[in-house]
Amino acid sequence: MIETTLSVQSDSPIGTISPRLYGHFAEHLGRCCYDGLWVGKSNSEIPHYDGFRADVVDALKKLPVPMLRWPGGCYADHYHWRDGIGPQEKRSIRLGMSCGLQVEDENSLGTHEFINLCQMLGAEPYLAGNVGSGSVQELCDWVEYCNSTVQTTLARERAANGSPQPFSVRLWGVGNENWGCGGNYDAETYAKEYRRYATMLRHVDPSAELVACGQEDEWNIQFLETNRRHLDLMDHLSIHRYWIQGGPEIEFSETQYYTLLHEAHATEDFVRRTADFIHQHLGSQRHRIGVALDEWGVWHPEARTWGPDNENHRTPITYEQAGTLRDALAAAIALEGFHRQCHVLTMANLAQIVNVLHAPVMTDGAAMWVTPTYHALQLHTPHIGATALPVEIVHSATLPGQTSAVTATASMQADKLAVTLINRHFDQPASVQLTTPTVTDLENAVLLTAEQSNAVNSSNHPNHVSPAKMAVHADGTGCWRVELPPHAIATIQFR
Ligand code: AHR
Numbered sequence: 433m434i435e436t437t438l439s440v441q442s443d444s445p446i447g448t449i450s451p452r453l454y455g456h457f458a459e460h461l462g463r464c465c466y467d468g469l470w471v472g473k474s475n476s477e478i479p480h481y482d483g484f485r486a487d488v489v490d491a492l493k494k495l496p497v498p499m500l501r502w503p504g505g506c507y508a509d510h511y512h513w514r515d516g517i518g519p520q521e522k523r524s525i526r527l528g529m530s531c532g533l534q535v536e537d538e539n540s541l542g543t544h545e546f547i548n549l550c551q552m553l554g555a556e557p558y559l560a561g562n563v564g565s566g567s568v569q570e571l572c573d574w575v576e577y578c579n580s581t582v583q584t585t586l587a588r589e590r591a592a593n594g595s596p597q598p599f600s601v602r603l604w605g606v607g608n609e610n611w612g613c614g615g616n617y618d619a620e621t622y623a624k625e626y627r628r629y630a631t632m633l634r635h636v637d638p639s640a641e642l643v644a645c646g647q648e649d650e651w652n653i654q655f656l657e658t659n660r661r662h663l664d665l666m667d668h669l670s671i672h673r674y675w676i677q678g679g680p681e682i683e684f685s686e687t688q689y690y691t692l693l694h695e696a697h698a699t700e701d702f703v704r705r706t707a708d709f710i711h712q713h714l715g716s717q718r719h720r721i722g723v724a725l726d727e728w729g730v731w732h733p734e735a736r737t738w739g740p741d742n743e744n745h746r747t748p749i750t751y752e753q754a755g756t757l758r759d760a761l762a763a764a765i766a767l768e769g770f771h772r773q774c775h776v777l778t779m780a781n782l783a784q785i786v787n788v789l790h791a792p793v794m795t796d797g798a799a800m801w802v803t804p805t806y807h808a809l810q811l812h813t814p815h816i817g818a819t820a821l822p823v824e825i826v827h828s829a830t831l832p833g834q835t836s837a838v839t840a841t842a843s844m845q846a847d848k849l850a851v852t853l854i855n856r857h858f859d860q861p862a863s864v865q866l867t868t869p870t871v872t873d874l875e876n877a878v879l880l881t882a883e884q885s886n887a888v889n890s891s892n893h894p895n896h897v898s899p900a901k902m903a904v905h906a907d908g909t910g911c912w913r914v915e916l917p918p919h920a921i922a923t924i925q926f927r
Contacts, residue, residue, distance in 0.1 A: 434862040436838040437826040440851060442869040446820040447775035449843055451498030453767075454809070454816055455558065455781040457727055458546075459505035460537065461530045461788055462751040468786030468795050469549065470541040473520075478798055483540070484549050487800040488786055491793050492553055495809055498816065500555040501605070501726055501781045502546050506530040506613035508605065509564030513574045516542020517593055531613070531751065532737075543578065547599045557599065558643075558726070558781070563607030563625065564615040568632050575604060575636045603779075605643040605670065605726070606630060611651055619651040623658035630665035641667040643724050652706055656713040663714060668724035668778050671706055673699050674731040674789075675762060676739045681732035681754040682886045686858050687832070689758055689885055692730065693856055694833035696762035699728065700769025707776035722778025728766060729783045729790030730759050751788045755803035757897055757919055758885045759790060764808045764854050764921045768841040771820040782809075794889075801894035804887070807880050811899065811923040814850035818843035823851070831856055838862045838916065848875070849926045855916040858885065862916045866924075869910060873927045877904045881920035 458465055473483040480486050503511050507530035515524045516539045528537030543559075550557045559578070561571040573586060578599040580587040587598070606629045607614045610622045617625065622645065630642050646652045646669040659665065678684060678692025706723045714721065733742040735753040746752075763782070770780055782805075786793045792806035821842040828836040835856065842851045855862045879902035887897050904924055907913040916922060 434829045434837050434855070434857060434860050436828040436836070436862050437865045438838065438840050438853070439824045439826055439867045440842040440849070440869060441822045441824055442844065444822055445844075446772060446822060449771055449774045449815050449818050449820050450778065451816050452556070452779040453770045453774060453777060454496070454812070455499035455501060455726070455779050456497050456555075456785040457501045457505070457781040457783045458503075458785045459530060459788065460503050460507045460528055461505060461533065461784065463795070464784045464786050464788040465503070465541055468788070468793070470545065472540055481552060482548055483545060484552065485795065485800070488793055488795065489549075489552055491800065491802055491806070492785070495792065495806065496813065496816070497553045497555045497785070499558055499779065499781070500550055500553065500785070501558040501560060504530055504560055504608055505727070506608060508560035508608045509562050509566070509610070509614040511562050512566065512570065513543055513577070515539045517544065532749070544593055544595060547595070556603065557601050558603035558605065558779075559601055560605035560608050563610055563629065564613070568629050571606075571629060572632050572636045575633055575640060579637045579640070602639065602641050603643065604633065604640050605645075606633070607645050609647075609672065610645045611647045614645065619654035620658045623655045627659055627662050627665060634665065643668040643670050643726065646671045646706065649705060649709070652709050656709060660713055663717065663721060664719045666721055668722045669706065669710060670724040670726045671702065672727040673702055673725060674727070674729060674783070676731050676733070676736070678730065678758070679733070679741055681734050682756060682888065684758065684886065689858050690832045692758060692762055693765055694835065696765040697769065697833065697835050699725070699766050700773060703769065703773045703777050707773065723776055724778055725780040727783040728780055730762055731789055735789065753789065754888050755791060755794070755805050756886045756888050757804045757882050760804035760808035760880065761854060761856065761885070761919055761921065763790070763805045764812070764852065765839070765856070767812055768839060768854070771815065771841045771843065774820050796891050799891035801889050801891055803889055804880065804897040807897065807899050808921055811878060811880060811921055812852060814845065814848065814923065814925055815841065815843040815852065818845035818850065829857070838864055847927060850923060852921065852923045853914065853916060855918060855920045857918045859918045861918055864914045864916060865907060866912045866914060867910055868912065868926060874904055874906070874912070875925040875927050877902045877914070877922060877924040879920060879922045881917045885919040
């Protein structure tokens, strides 16, 4: 049994945990958008709301989904928004391309449908623009079509297509991974291209928040350096982080278990480093540029043709993978880091929302189930919009990778304190003493765990891994004791 003492610090709040840190990502890739979200208005026997699967929408509403990025990913740099507006029967059938897949893309899920989905989910839309095969004018037109309040031809066209009210989309990505699939730019060339796009986009909608494409440290520094006199043209710098070192999706070893959790843990450092570079370049300027981790999650070797351990990848690649409890723990570890960096991290989008990669929701024909990661995210709901508080690890055991075996994140909202604990240990339970300031009553406590860290849900066993109530014992004033099984996540709420 691991003995741990944790202490929530209320006198040094970190910042607000923006709902944008709980964003999601829907790409036209594999069965994410088509099939997973969109089944169409006319041809489907699956119950739907305006073409979107009712079971999936209902599950996502409960998650919740405060922000949704669309339509890619690599798909974005091939996407021409005009293909996806107007009467369904007149929409172009295009070659749908992302990550090496080529499909018939009928464009039935376009801008209006996506905005409708966001409205159903209560999600803020985040549109990724096409730099790779598009033009400045094309992206300017999309912004005008979506947001203009002036009765231009494009705004009238939007009204004729059913939306007299502007969509008021604030977040616009200027390309995606333009160092790779989005055009194989070098940092300096993209930086100059970005400058041109951003200048023109700001003329169309001065209130648009623009997201520039970043990569690893070297690219980010060069990009910022090239645009050092124009930093006011960007609001967020996008970085992506996929965890790929953890071995097989299900049959992983103890070492691989810890490797994945450690990769997830290290995401925070990447965010912090990127924020530091931004800070160094901004100097004393008042303008703020946030870090946008607009794709994150685990990418197992079975679902990719590149990277380590992929000899046994599925053929063809569908970008679908099993989502175990280990993946849920990795997500929770990343969220801990997001909370600690919430003063510099301005958005984060789990990749992807349904069926593809680190998906919280899976479908198979008429069946729908949620993964352990769905439950892990839901356990974090009380933190959304709350003030993040530091948690001191007074005493705990250390794991391979030198992280504490038990860690926690805490936040305060109105008169409520929420603490999410993670026991990262592969097979040891933990006894946790938790001290909480200004707390009087325990409200509830929920635990997510399973016999094995490689446990999954499936269409046959949709509730195999699901949350359950757990006991918390008072242990003196503002002091509590909790027993955590190995590989477990728990959220405790106090009033
Ligand atoms: O999420 C899958 C792909 O991963 C995206 O299309 C791309 O942005 C990233 O490389």
